[in-house]
Amino acid sequence: MSDLQTKLEKKQAIAIGIALQTQVMKACPVHRQLYFDDDVNPAGAFALAIELVRKHRPFVREFDDDEHALTDLLSDTLGMAPMCCPICNAPKPN
Numbered sequence: 001m002s003d004l005q006t007k008l009e010k011k012q013a014i015a016i017g018i019a020l021q022t023q024v025m026k027a028c029p030v031h032r033q034l035y036f037d038d039d040v041n042p043a044g045a046f047a048l049a050i051e052l053v054r055k056h057r058p059f060v061r062e063f064d065d066d067e068h069a070l071t072d073l074l075s076d077t078l079g080m081a082p083m084c085c086p087i088c089n090a091p092k093p094n
């Protein structure tokens, strides 16, 4: 695995961590698959991301004080997440 890829994965893990903390993304309790909860306003996740960067929290040090890099990645991460668990369709079984 290249260093660049490792860095990207680290950054994506940070974005996912913020999304999970603000409940915009949730994990299926059975399959541990992450999904995007469209009932939750994603503004909270972006606000937290910006706050963490501005406060220089060690959690977001990979972003080098670049809050836009983090919010862009967060936006991509949310955009790519499925709307429910891909295995059981939780939380909206059909």
Ligand SMILES: [Zn+2]
Residues within 6 Å of the ligand: 028, 029, 030, 031, 032, 033, 085, 086, 087, 088, 089, 090
């Ligand atoms: Zn599931």
